[in-house]
Amino acid sequence: MSEPQIPNSGRIIDHWLGGTHHFPVDAAAATEFADLYPGFPQVYRTLREFVGRAVRAVADEGVDQFLVLGAGIPTQGNVHEIVPRARVLYTDIDPTNIALGREFLSAVPDVDYAYCDAANPDTLDQEAAERILDPTARLGVVLVGLSISLDDRTLQNTLSALFDWAPPGSFLVADFDGEALASFPTILTKILDQAGQPLYLRDVERIRPILGSWQLTDDGICAVDVWRSPKPQPEHVFEYGCVLRKSYEMS
Numbered sequence: 001m002s003e004p005q006i007p008n009s010g011r012i013i014d015h016w017l018g019g020t021h022h023f024p025v026d027a028a029a030a031t032e033f034a035d036l037y038p039g040f041p042q043v044y045r046t047l048r049e050f051v052g053r054a055v056r057a058v059a060d061e062g063v064d065q066f067l068v069l070g071a072g073i074p075t076q077g078n079v080h081e082i083v084p085r086a087r088v089l090y091t092d093i094d095p096t097n098i099a100l101g102r103e104f105l106s107a108v109p110d111v112d113y114a115y116c117d118a119a120n121p122d123t124l125d126q127e128a129a130e131r132i133l134d135p136t137a138r139l140g141v142v143l144v145g146l147s148i149s150l151d152d153r154t155l156q157n158t159l160s161a162l163f164d165w166a167p168p169g170s171f172l173v174a175d176f177d178g179e180a181l182a183s184f185p186t187i188l189t190k191i192l193d194q195a196g197q198p199l200y201l202r203d204v205e206r207i208r209p210i211l212g213s214w215q216l217t218d219d220g221i222c223a224v225d226v227w228r229s230p231k232p233q234p235e236h237v238f239e240y241g242c243v244l245r246k247s248y249e250m251s
Protein backbone atom coordinates (compact mmCIF):
# COMPACT_ATOMS: atom_id res chain seq x y z
CA MET A 1 0.00 0.00 0.00
CA SER A 2 1.54 3.31 -1.02
CA GLU A 3 1.59 6.12 1.55
CA PRO A 4 -1.14 8.69 0.82
CA GLN A 5 -0.12 12.32 0.34
CA ILE A 6 -3.60 13.76 1.00
CA PRO A 7 -5.18 13.53 4.46
CA ASN A 8 -8.48 11.71 4.90
CA SER A 9 -11.09 12.68 7.51
CA GLY A 10 -11.58 9.04 8.59
CA ARG A 11 -7.85 8.68 9.31
CA ILE A 12 -7.71 12.10 11.00
CA ILE A 13 -10.44 10.85 13.35
CA ASP A 14 -8.45 7.64 13.92
CA HIS A 15 -5.53 9.80 15.05
CA TRP A 16 -7.74 11.81 17.43
CA LEU A 17 -9.24 8.62 18.88
CA GLY A 18 -5.81 7.19 19.62
CA GLY A 19 -5.83 4.65 16.78
CA THR A 20 -2.82 3.50 14.78
CA HIS A 21 -4.23 3.28 11.24
CA HIS A 22 -3.20 6.62 9.78
CA PHE A 23 -0.21 8.22 8.06
CA PRO A 24 2.00 11.28 8.76
CA VAL A 25 -0.11 13.44 6.43
CA ASP A 26 -3.24 12.56 8.47
CA ALA A 27 -1.50 13.16 11.81
CA ALA A 28 -0.24 16.56 10.57
CA ALA A 29 -3.77 17.58 9.50
CA ALA A 30 -5.21 16.33 12.80
CA THR A 31 -2.70 18.46 14.72
CA GLU A 32 -3.45 21.54 12.58
CA PHE A 33 -7.21 21.21 13.15
CA ALA A 34 -6.77 20.56 16.87
CA ASP A 35 -4.55 23.67 17.07
CA LEU A 36 -7.46 25.67 15.62
CA TYR A 37 -10.03 24.04 17.91
CA PRO A 38 -8.67 21.83 20.72
CA GLY A 39 -12.14 20.37 21.26
CA PHE A 40 -12.12 18.35 18.02
CA PRO A 41 -10.84 15.05 19.45
CA GLN A 42 -13.61 15.18 22.07
CA VAL A 43 -16.25 15.99 19.41
CA TYR A 44 -15.32 12.79 17.55
CA ARG A 45 -15.02 10.74 20.74
CA THR A 46 -18.58 11.82 21.53
CA LEU A 47 -19.68 10.89 18.01
CA ARG A 48 -18.09 7.43 18.25
CA GLU A 49 -19.78 6.91 21.64
CA PHE A 50 -23.11 7.79 20.00
CA VAL A 51 -22.42 5.17 17.29
CA GLY A 52 -21.75 2.67 20.07
CA ARG A 53 -25.01 3.39 21.94
CA ALA A 54 -27.10 3.55 18.76
CA VAL A 55 -25.70 0.35 17.23
CA ARG A 56 -26.15 -1.46 20.55
CA ALA A 57 -29.77 -0.24 20.64
CA VAL A 58 -30.36 -1.55 17.09
CA ALA A 59 -28.74 -4.90 17.97
CA ASP A 60 -30.99 -5.09 21.04
CA GLU A 61 -33.93 -4.93 18.59
CA GLY A 62 -32.66 -8.21 17.14
CA VAL A 63 -30.70 -6.90 14.14
CA ASP A 64 -27.48 -8.82 13.56
CA GLN A 65 -26.11 -7.39 10.32
CA PHE A 66 -24.87 -3.88 9.53
CA LEU A 67 -23.89 -1.89 6.46
CA VAL A 68 -21.64 1.07 7.33
CA LEU A 69 -21.30 3.93 4.80
CA GLY A 70 -18.36 6.35 4.87
CA ALA A 71 -16.82 4.05 7.46
CA GLY A 72 -13.36 5.61 7.69
CA ILE A 73 -11.19 3.46 9.96
CA PRO A 74 -13.20 0.63 11.57
CA THR A 75 -11.56 0.47 15.00
CA GLN A 76 -11.73 2.35 18.31
CA GLY A 77 -15.24 1.27 19.30
CA ASN A 78 -16.60 0.69 15.82
CA VAL A 79 -19.59 -1.43 14.86
CA HIS A 80 -18.10 -4.98 14.88
CA GLU A 81 -16.44 -4.23 18.24
CA ILE A 82 -19.74 -3.06 19.74
CA VAL A 83 -21.69 -6.05 18.36
CA PRO A 84 -19.05 -8.77 18.08
CA ARG A 85 -21.29 -11.50 16.67
CA ALA A 86 -22.83 -9.36 13.92
CA ARG A 87 -22.09 -9.51 10.20
CA VAL A 88 -20.66 -6.10 9.24
CA LEU A 89 -19.80 -4.65 5.85
CA TYR A 90 -17.84 -1.39 6.14
CA THR A 91 -17.70 0.77 3.00
CA ASP A 92 -15.99 3.97 1.86
CA ILE A 93 -14.76 5.60 -1.35
CA ASP A 94 -11.19 6.11 -0.14
CA PRO A 95 -8.97 3.33 -1.55
CA THR A 96 -6.46 3.59 1.32
CA ASN A 97 -9.19 3.22 3.95
CA ILE A 98 -10.60 0.21 2.09
CA ALA A 99 -7.15 -1.41 1.81
CA LEU A 100 -6.32 -0.73 5.49
CA GLY A 101 -9.69 -2.02 6.65
CA ARG A 102 -9.42 -5.19 4.55
CA GLU A 103 -5.96 -5.82 5.93
CA PHE A 104 -6.75 -5.56 9.62
CA LEU A 105 -10.21 -7.13 9.39
CA SER A 106 -9.01 -10.13 7.39
CA ALA A 107 -8.99 -12.40 10.44
CA VAL A 108 -12.40 -11.27 11.71
CA PRO A 109 -15.15 -13.65 10.55
CA ASP A 110 -18.21 -12.15 8.81
CA VAL A 111 -16.71 -8.65 8.70
CA ASP A 112 -15.27 -7.02 5.57
CA TYR A 113 -14.60 -3.68 3.91
CA ALA A 114 -15.67 -2.77 0.35
CA TYR A 115 -16.36 0.13 -2.00
CA CYS A 116 -19.58 2.13 -1.94
CA ASP A 117 -20.11 5.75 -2.90
CA ALA A 118 -22.80 6.86 -0.45
CA ALA A 119 -24.00 9.44 -2.97
CA ASN A 120 -25.11 6.48 -5.10
CA PRO A 121 -25.72 3.30 -3.06
CA ASP A 122 -26.05 1.31 -6.34
CA THR A 123 -22.24 1.43 -6.44
CA LEU A 124 -22.07 -0.97 -3.46
CA ASP A 125 -19.65 -3.81 -4.23
CA GLN A 126 -22.22 -6.54 -4.90
CA GLU A 127 -19.86 -9.44 -4.45
CA ALA A 128 -18.96 -8.26 -0.93
CA ALA A 129 -22.60 -7.50 -0.11
CA GLU A 130 -23.68 -11.00 -1.16
CA ARG A 131 -20.86 -12.57 0.84
CA ILE A 132 -21.48 -10.67 4.09
CA LEU A 133 -25.13 -9.58 4.15
CA ASP A 134 -28.34 -11.60 4.02
CA PRO A 135 -30.75 -9.63 1.75
CA THR A 136 -33.77 -11.17 3.45
CA ALA A 137 -32.76 -10.27 7.03
CA ARG A 138 -33.30 -6.96 8.81
CA LEU A 139 -30.39 -4.59 8.41
CA GLY A 140 -28.80 -1.82 10.44
CA VAL A 141 -27.41 0.92 8.18
CA VAL A 142 -24.91 3.36 9.69
CA LEU A 143 -24.41 6.70 7.94
CA VAL A 144 -22.25 8.76 10.28
CA GLY A 145 -19.68 11.48 9.58
CA LEU A 146 -20.72 11.75 5.96
CA SER A 147 -23.70 14.05 5.60
CA ILE A 148 -21.54 17.19 5.78
CA SER A 149 -20.32 16.46 2.24
CA LEU A 150 -23.72 15.55 0.71
CA ASP A 151 -26.22 18.20 -0.43
CA ASP A 152 -29.85 17.87 0.68
CA ARG A 153 -31.11 16.33 -2.56
CA THR A 154 -28.29 13.76 -2.75
CA LEU A 155 -28.73 12.84 0.91
CA GLN A 156 -32.49 12.53 0.44
CA ASN A 157 -31.98 10.26 -2.60
CA THR A 158 -29.46 8.14 -0.68
CA LEU A 159 -31.78 7.69 2.31
CA SER A 160 -34.65 6.90 -0.03
CA ALA A 161 -32.59 4.27 -1.93
CA LEU A 162 -31.50 2.70 1.37
CA PHE A 163 -35.11 2.66 2.55
CA ASP A 164 -36.25 0.86 -0.62
CA TRP A 165 -33.38 -1.60 -0.33
CA ALA A 166 -33.60 -2.44 3.39
CA PRO A 167 -36.00 -5.21 4.49
CA PRO A 168 -38.93 -4.08 6.70
CA GLY A 169 -37.90 -3.87 10.36
CA SER A 170 -34.50 -2.41 9.42
CA PHE A 171 -32.88 0.58 11.14
CA LEU A 172 -30.77 3.54 10.07
CA VAL A 173 -28.31 5.27 12.43
CA ALA A 174 -27.53 8.73 11.07
CA ASP A 175 -25.82 11.93 12.07
CA PHE A 176 -25.90 15.43 10.61
CA ASP A 177 -23.38 18.16 11.21
CA GLY A 178 -25.01 20.88 13.28
CA GLU A 179 -24.61 24.63 13.42
CA ALA A 180 -21.62 24.71 15.82
CA LEU A 181 -18.98 24.83 13.09
CA ALA A 182 -20.56 28.02 11.75
CA SER A 183 -19.47 29.70 15.01
CA PHE A 184 -15.86 29.01 14.05
CA PRO A 185 -15.39 30.65 10.63
CA THR A 186 -11.61 30.13 10.58
CA ILE A 187 -12.00 26.39 11.07
CA LEU A 188 -14.83 26.17 8.58
CA THR A 189 -12.70 27.91 5.95
CA LYS A 190 -9.85 25.49 6.58
CA ILE A 191 -12.10 22.44 6.33
CA LEU A 192 -13.63 23.88 3.17
CA ASP A 193 -10.18 24.41 1.68
CA GLN A 194 -9.20 20.85 2.46
CA ALA A 195 -12.47 19.28 1.31
CA GLY A 196 -12.45 21.30 -1.92
CA GLN A 197 -16.24 21.07 -2.02
CA PRO A 198 -19.22 22.69 -0.27
CA LEU A 199 -20.04 21.64 3.29
CA TYR A 200 -23.57 21.21 4.62
CA LEU A 201 -24.45 22.20 8.20
CA ARG A 202 -28.06 21.56 9.23
CA ASP A 203 -30.45 22.34 12.03
CA VAL A 204 -33.28 19.99 13.04
CA GLU A 205 -35.83 21.66 10.76
CA ARG A 206 -33.58 21.18 7.76
CA ILE A 207 -32.88 17.55 8.68
CA ARG A 208 -36.51 16.39 8.99
CA PRO A 209 -37.55 16.51 5.31
CA ILE A 210 -34.38 14.66 4.28
CA LEU A 211 -35.43 11.58 6.24
CA GLY A 212 -38.18 10.66 3.76
CA SER A 213 -40.08 7.48 4.63
CA TRP A 214 -37.74 6.47 7.48
CA GLN A 215 -39.56 6.83 10.81
CA LEU A 216 -37.88 8.50 13.75
CA THR A 217 -37.68 6.46 16.94
CA ASP A 218 -39.00 8.12 20.12
CA ASP A 219 -35.55 9.56 20.85
CA GLY A 220 -36.07 11.98 17.95
CA ILE A 221 -33.26 14.08 16.54
CA CYS A 222 -30.94 15.47 19.23
CA ALA A 223 -27.33 16.35 19.89
CA VAL A 224 -25.40 13.07 19.76
CA ASP A 225 -24.02 13.94 23.21
CA VAL A 226 -27.44 13.42 24.81
CA TRP A 227 -28.85 10.57 22.67
CA ARG A 228 -29.77 8.04 25.38
CA SER A 229 -27.06 9.59 27.51
CA PRO A 230 -27.20 11.63 30.73
CA LYS A 231 -24.58 14.06 29.41
CA PRO A 232 -25.57 17.75 29.47
CA GLN A 233 -26.97 19.41 26.36
CA PRO A 234 -24.00 21.07 24.59
CA GLU A 235 -24.04 24.82 24.08
CA HIS A 236 -23.13 24.42 20.39
CA VAL A 237 -24.28 21.28 18.55
CA PHE A 238 -21.53 19.81 16.40
CA GLU A 239 -23.50 16.68 15.51
CA TYR A 240 -27.18 15.83 15.60
CA GLY A 241 -27.98 12.14 15.69
CA CYS A 242 -31.00 9.91 15.32
CA VAL A 243 -32.07 6.32 14.86
CA LEU A 244 -34.75 5.63 12.26
CA ARG A 245 -36.72 2.53 11.41
CA LYS A 246 -38.47 1.07 8.39
CA SER A 247 -41.62 -0.19 9.99
CA TYR A 248 -43.36 -3.37 8.81
CA GLU A 249 -46.44 -1.36 7.74
CA MET A 250 -44.30 0.64 5.30
CA SER A 251 -43.38 -2.41 3.16
Ligand SMILES: C[S@@+](CC[C@H](N)C(=O)[O-])C[C@H]1O[C@@H](n2cnc3c(N)ncnc32)[C@H](O)[C@@H]1O
Pocket: 008, 009, 010, 011, 013, 047, 069, 070, 071, 072, 073, 091, 092, 093, 094, 097, 116, 117, 118, 119, 144, 145, 146, 149
Ligand atom coordinates in the same frame (compact mmCIF):
# COMPACT_ATOMS: atom_id res chain seq x y z
C1 LIG B 1 -15.59 12.20 8.72
S1 LIG B 1 -15.12 10.61 8.15
C2 LIG B 1 -16.20 9.62 9.13
C3 LIG B 1 -15.68 8.23 9.33
C4 LIG B 1 -16.52 7.37 10.27
N1 LIG B 1 -17.86 7.21 9.81
C5 LIG B 1 -16.50 7.96 11.67
O1 LIG B 1 -17.56 8.33 12.18
O2 LIG B 1 -15.41 8.04 12.24
C6 LIG B 1 -15.88 10.54 6.54
C7 LIG B 1 -15.52 9.28 5.74
O3 LIG B 1 -16.41 9.24 4.61
C8 LIG B 1 -15.67 8.92 3.45
N2 LIG B 1 -16.42 9.50 2.31
C9 LIG B 1 -16.45 10.77 1.85
N3 LIG B 1 -17.32 10.89 0.84
C10 LIG B 1 -17.89 9.66 0.67
C11 LIG B 1 -18.88 9.14 -0.21
N4 LIG B 1 -19.46 9.89 -1.13
N5 LIG B 1 -19.22 7.83 -0.08
C12 LIG B 1 -18.63 7.05 0.86
N6 LIG B 1 -17.68 7.48 1.71
C13 LIG B 1 -17.30 8.77 1.61
C14 LIG B 1 -14.29 9.50 3.68
O4 LIG B 1 -13.32 8.84 2.91
C15 LIG B 1 -14.11 9.27 5.18
O5 LIG B 1 -13.55 8.01 5.44
